[in-house]
Amino acid sequence: MxxxxxxxxxxxxxxxxxxxxxxxxxxxxxxxxxxxxxxxxxxxxxxxxxxxxxxxDPDTITTAFVRLSPGKTTAIRLLVIGPLVGLSWGAAFVTGHAWAWSIPLPARLAFGIALSVAVFMLVLAVRERRHYQAVRLAALGGAASAVVLDAAILGTVASIVPPPSLLLLLALTASIVRILLVMRAVPAMIRHP
Amino acid sequence: MRAEALKGHLDGLLLAALEDGPRHGYAVKEALRDTTDGRLDLPTGTVYPALHRLEQAGLISGSWSVVGGRRRRTYELTEDGRRSLAGARDHWQEFATAISTALGGTPWPATS
Structure with missing residues (x-):
């Protein structure tokens, strides 16, 4: 020192x-x-x-570095595309009468919890301005939860095999794009700086 | 000079400070201050996040060394950085010419 x-x-x-x-x-x-x-x-x-x-002062400097962090950037992107992915699945479920699918209640609850955790972590990563490590961990947690959600929903659709539709194809594409986005961003979040 | 006046030009200024060769963050700040006779004296701490941003954008690259027992990160321009600097210079010339003309009271062409 x-x-x-x-x-x-x-x-x-x-x-x-x-x-x-x-x-x-x-x-x-x-x-x-x-x-x-x-x-x-x-x-x-x-x-x-x-x-x-x-x-x-430390506040100004840390805020500037946190703003640049890959975790912050990824969290913002996931929060922006999250509602679009959600809407596309919502539309696919409504038109595909998803309420008739045989999905057990615990699985539905687990899905709701994972969705809440993902949103909470990503919002935390976006709002935090002073602690780089907190942003990184929250963004990693949020991104991982989003991938778990997408993987679960893709697995569910693959096992149920609902009637194909354009909206379902759109929703599947949205989830795959989100998984790829996270896979691309995670190495930088772990490595950087 | 106030920091707000530098908005949009800081990247070009930092790239210009690295044009003559690799420099560490404090030396970049000093180079900016010296070449402008003290008119651009940025807070040291604000130079570093800007350098990291330029590095993330691939315009500069950083490397570590040890100097006087301290770890030091030195930056140099990449090829993309040199191109960006040339673009910033062209843009500035256009901008400065337009503003100088406007502020200098040059009459608009007659409309009659």
Whole structure:
């Protein structure tokens, strides 16, 4: 860490919210700034204050990084396409008289719970602005729940084999597209930064 | 100069600061300040998220090294970044010419 407690405290505040590699990069910039200010001003306290004033507050910096995170981007995309996927399945179910399908009550309940969890996690990932790791975990949870939902519904349709229709084809396509979107986004969410 | 005035131009400015060779985040900020005689002095902390955004867009690439016992991330322009910088320059020239003409009081062509 740097040679002044004010700098250390600032970096610790960032370390709680951001990934280690990002904090290491920020630490290098802040410490370089502190060293330059120390050379210019001569007084460690003044130099630390000047470097921190020039650096910016932790809230602004963490908000900017969280906004860029792959988890946030994925959660926004899933929340945007979620209602479209839901509507396409709704239309397919209504026209296919899905209420007559023999789906056990526990399966229906599990589906409702998974849907609620997915929406809750994705909304959490979109709304959280200060904690990178929380956004990442919430987005991963929401994305995984969305895939489970799509896989369950695809499996149900495959086992029941309802009469084919354009709306059913549209809904199947929507679910497959969503699964592919999640599969494409997950590696970046796990790896980044 | 206020940060709002830079909206839409920050990416081009950061790419320009990397045109002469690889730089780390603080050096990018210093280069911007020095080349503008201190008129563009961005908060250090705001430069880093912008650099990460450019890296995600494939316009710059970053690599780690150790300097003075500290881990340092240095960025350099990619080919896409060079093309984007050239585009930003062209766009700025057009924009600046149009605004200068408008603000300079150049008369509109006569309509009669």
């Amino acid at each position: 740097a040679g002044h407690e004010l700098i250390d405290r600032h970096l610790q505040a960032l370390a709680v919210r951001l990934p280690r590699s990002v904090v290491e990069e920020l630490a290098d910039g802040l410490e370089t700034s502190y060293e330059e200010q120390l050379e210019r001003l001569g007084d460690p306290e003044e130099a630390a204050r000047a470097a921190l004033a020039d650096f910016g």
